[in-house]
Amino acid sequence: MKHNIELPEADFFQVYLRGHLVDHHFPQRNNKRFIETRSDDAYDTFVSARLEGKPVPIARELAMRTLLAGLYVSRYDIIYNVVEENLWLRLPPEYMPDFAVHLLGLQPVSEILDRYEVNGDFLDRETYQPMLTELLGTITEILDGYGL
Structure with missing residues (x-):
């Protein structure tokens, strides 16, 4: 759908979305079809x-809302x-980003995130604070187990 009015390159949306998905460790970061469709x-x-x-x-603001719908906060962001x-x-x-990625792969952390149905719009839910409290307890136990 191209017209003779000032338009950003369509590739901008793909580049932006791909960067956002990678930076925030969303599972769709390697899904080319998802990125192309959303862009x-x-x-x-x-x-x-x-x-x-x-x-x-x-x-542009409306386009960005379309681009990032449901991708505002990731499991990684929460951790x-x-x-x-x-x-x-x-x-x-300097250890925090890698440690957060490590925690994403641990079963106790994943179980909490699954139970609270964490997705890209999770911050709007009333269960946010109880989930944070439970995550903090679990992560603290993990750190204690590592002797940190």
Whole structure:
């Protein structure tokens, strides 16, 4: 859906989405079809908004909402925030990203995230604080087991 109005390159949406998925360790980060489909949808949203006469900044914002729908917070983000905000005295900051990735693969952590049905929109739920408390306890036990 290309027209003779000012449009960003469609590739911008793919590059941005791929970077976002990788940076936040979303499972779709290697799903080429997902990235292409979501990027095409964002591009179509941008074009439609421009054709409706919306200014470029508003059209971009609408396109970005389409691009990132359901991808606002990842399991990694939640774990990293628990570690960074609560365990900063126990771990050097440079270890936190890798430790958060490590924790993602551990069964006790995954079970908590699964039980609370953590997905890209999880922050809107009332169960956020209880889940954080449970995660903090489990991660603290894991650290104690490592002698840290």
